[in-house]
Amino acid sequence: MNVTDITVEQWLEIQDIEATDDFDRACQIISILRDLPLEEVNELPYQEALQTAQDLYVLGKLIDKTVESVTVDDEELYPIPFELLEFGAFIDLEALFSNEYRDNIHKILATLYRRRLVAPTPLDLPQFEEYSTWVTHRAPLFMQVPIKNVYAVMTKYVSWRNRLLETYSGLFESESNDEPEEGEEGRITSEEAKAIEREKRIKKWGWELFLWKLSGEDPLRMEDATKLGTLHAFNILSMRQELSM
Numbered sequence: 001m002n003v004t005d006i007t008v009e010q011w012l013e014i015q016d017i018e019a020t021d022d023f024d025r026a027c028q029i030i031s032i033l034r035d036l037p038l039e040e041v042n043e044l045p046y047q048e049a050l051q052t053a054q055d056l057y058v059l060g061k062l063i064d065k066t067v068e069s070v071t072v073d074d075e076e077l078y079p080i081p082f083e084l085l086e087f088g089a090f091i092d093l094e095a096l097f098s099n100e101y102r103d104n105i106h107k108i109l110a111t112l113y114r115r116r117l118v119a120p121t122p123l124d125l126p127q128f129e130e131y132s133t134w135v136t137h138r139a140p141l142f143m144q145v146p147i148k149n150v151y152a153v154m155t156k157y158v159s160w161r162n163r164l165l166e167t168y169s170g171l172f173e174s175e176s177n178d179e180p181e182e183g184e185e186g187r188i189t190s191e192e193a194k195a196i197e198r199e200k201r202i203k204k205w206g207w208e209l210f211l212w213k214l215s216g217e218d219p220l221r222m223e224d225a226t227k228l229g230t231l232h233a234f235n236i237l238s239m240r241q242e243l244s245m
Contacts, residue, residue, distance in 0.1 A: 006033065008109070011147040012102055063151035070113060070149050072141045077113040079153045080128050082160045087214070087233040088226025089131040090161075091207040097158070109150050110139040112157060130227070168234045169194065171210075171241060210237055 006014070013032050019025035027041045030048075034041070069078045089111050096104040096111070111131070118127035142150070165172070188196070214225035214233055225233070 006147055007144050008105060008147050008150065009143040012105065015102065063148045067149045067152065069116075070145055072113070072138070072145060075115070078116045078126070078128070079112050080114045081126075082157060083229070083231055084125075084128065085230045086131045086226060087211075087228045087230050090230040090233075091211075091226070092135075093157070093161075094207065097161075105154070106139040106142040107135065108154060108157075109142040109145070110135045112153055113142075113150075164230070164234070168238060171234070171237055172197075213237060213240060 010032055014029055017025055017028045017032075019028060023046070027038060027044075030036065030044065031038045031041045067079075069076050071077075093108060093111055096108050101108070114128040116126050116128055118124070120126040208222075210233070211222045211225045212219075214228065214236060215221035228236075
């Protein structure tokens with residue numbers, strides 16, 4: 001098996017390897033890729049195991065490659081432009097990343113990759129299927145997708161997400177000016193303190209409160225609020241905060 005064809009499932013297994021040295025690690029990787037007992041792998045020529053370790057270094061470079069689409073169960077899916085991401089999908093991604101994200105990679109990918117209903121033209125943006133419960137059904141299929149084809153989408157999303165929360169940091173800042181705990185002074189910068197406070201506010205408020213505000217405090221309309229574009233939702237929330245609405 002070509003090491004560059006490592007699937008998401010195999011890549012996750014490789015991340016959990018505990019090896020004593022590079023040779024031991026390479027043997028365990030071969031065991032995973034070829035589905036062979038470790039005892040049989042240990043009988044393989046040394047050069048073959050060493051080559052696998054070198055190929056994995058190459059794989060580390062390939063996973064940063066930008067990919068336009070990926071084939072899942074014989075169907076082509078595309079990463080949705082993040083500016084088109086629904087607020088409900090964004091909230092679900094926050095939950096998936098906040099826990100042990102490696103356990104949720106397949107769900108994260110299923111959320112970010114969509115059927116493209118209308119291809120882009122010089123005058124029009126592409127159109128994608130709406131976020132729905134098909135994510136849960138589709139997620140396991142992403143375990144068999146080559147990791148090099150999808151990993152970059154996650155890293156780019158995290159960068160976009162961090163910039164977004166920084167831009168709208170006012171939504172998460174505390175109205176009080178709390179003093180740092182005893183002994184904390186000088187150990188973190190002001191920017192780090194702001195980031196920590198922002199994360200605390202997100203956890204304290206919960207995204208349900210944002211949906212409550214977007215729905216006009218009408219629980220029957222909260223589902224509609226999840227369908228708003230993420231940027232649109234953040235703009236409305238910022239406007240309501242600034243105008244005390």
